[in-house]
Amino acid sequence: PMFHINAMVISNLATRLSHGQLLFRPKFSAHLFWKEVSSEKVTWVSLTPAIVAILLQRDERPQENQLRFLRTASAPLLPSIHREFKQRFGIPLIESYGMTEAASQIAQNPLDNPIQNTVGKVVGTQIKILDSNYDELGLNQVGEIALKGESVISNYLDPQPEAFHDGWLLTGDLGSLDEKGYLHIAGRIKEMIIRGGENVNPLAVEDCLNNLNFIKELAVIGTPDLIYGETVTAVIVPKKLSHDHRHQLALLNELANEQLLPVERPTKYIFSTQLPKNATGKIQRTLLAQEVTQQLKEA
Missing domain, CATH: 2.30.38.10 (Luciferase; Domain 3)
Structure with a gap:
């Protein structure tokens, strides 16, 4: 959105200073994205990880285009998502880091030597x-x-x-x-999970579980535990809704047992239809943790 510092400075101001042209849409359209990249001769695009994930869920492929790179910011990009995007589309995906308090960009991968993750x-x-x-x-x-x-x-x-x-x-x-x-x-x-005195990085757990094909999106959060202080809880949005998640739970537990440390393995899996997000598509983990904690209390 244009009120976001990333759009104001990186997309808008930087393009105007370099005498480029901007293409605006009322809202993002996954259906039209690759078509307009081709027809409008777009050379680079600034995306959020949420949009990258959406493009991976669709069948459309890039047509003949002049894209030099896609730039991603505003939220963490899971390594598994980055790998899949690179393998499928073959377009450089440049990760960067910025914040409003620093007038947007703080760090960015150089175009000639980007390092994934x-x-x-x-x-x-x-x-x-x-x-x-x-x-x-x-x-x-x-x-x-x-x-x-x-x-x-x-x-x-x-x-x-x-x-x-x-x-x-x-x-x-x-x-x-x-x-x-x-x-x-x-x-x-504030999103780091502390289980039994050990720190658990939710992004590492998400990156592991995200390799399962039935997952549309997920978020790993900490929820209260009387013994360990917090327990690792994974909230899963599957690609297809189902009333029976036993097979999916078996796959989740199998993967977690194979690739995660015991302290990192989720003890709770919750299936949902959506995750709370802000205007840029970033998952609101604190709000999600509050909602899940309340649901667990009422259960």
């Missing part, structure tokens, strides 16, 4: 990876991403002093930097 290199912004004591971590160590720079805010209109430390913006995102300077995103701090 990273959001690329940081440009024009200072970055540090911090532990819970605000000490800077070394390479390949996961901690909170902190930012500073001319394009990064130093305060909010409604004061939120907990969002800053020593002049650095605390993003609430978890990540790490590798030896080549590429940034890896590991999720949101």
Whole structure:
């Protein structure tokens, strides 16, 4: 949507400054997407991971086109989705990372050397990876991403002093930097599941389970557990509705037992018709966790 910082700066402003042309639609149409890419001679598109997933669910294929790449931002792109898109369409899918508080783009994969499962290199912004004591971590160590720079805010209109430390913006995102300077995103701090004192990254669990063909989309969340504090719960939206999920549950448990650590394996599977999302198609995990927790209390 045009009110989103990604559309305003990356899609709109960047294209105008480069003397390009913009193609607007009232809303996204999966049916027309590849046709218009071809007929309008589109050279690049900025997408959300939700749209990437929708394109994979349809039979349409790219026609003759002039696409250089597709850029994705606004939410995490599961590695399994990235691999499937690359294998099926053969079009470069460039991952990036940005936020409103930093005037949009923070990092992006270079076109000549993109590395899958990273959001690329940081440009024009200072970055540090911090532990819970605000000490800077070394390479390949996961901690909170902190930012500073001319394009990064130093305060909010409604004061939120907990969002800053020593002049650095605390993003609430978890990540790490590798030896080549590429940034890896590991999720949101508040969405990390703590089961029996161990951290479980919901994105890693989702990436594993998403390999099952019957899954349209899914979200992994933490729900209250009297013994372990939280338990790993997977909310599944299947491609086809069914009253009997025994076969699907067997496949889920088999895959989880084969590829996930014991602490990562979901103890609850909930089948649903949809997941709560915001205007950009990003799954609202906190809201989903609240809804599921309430449902479990009432059950």
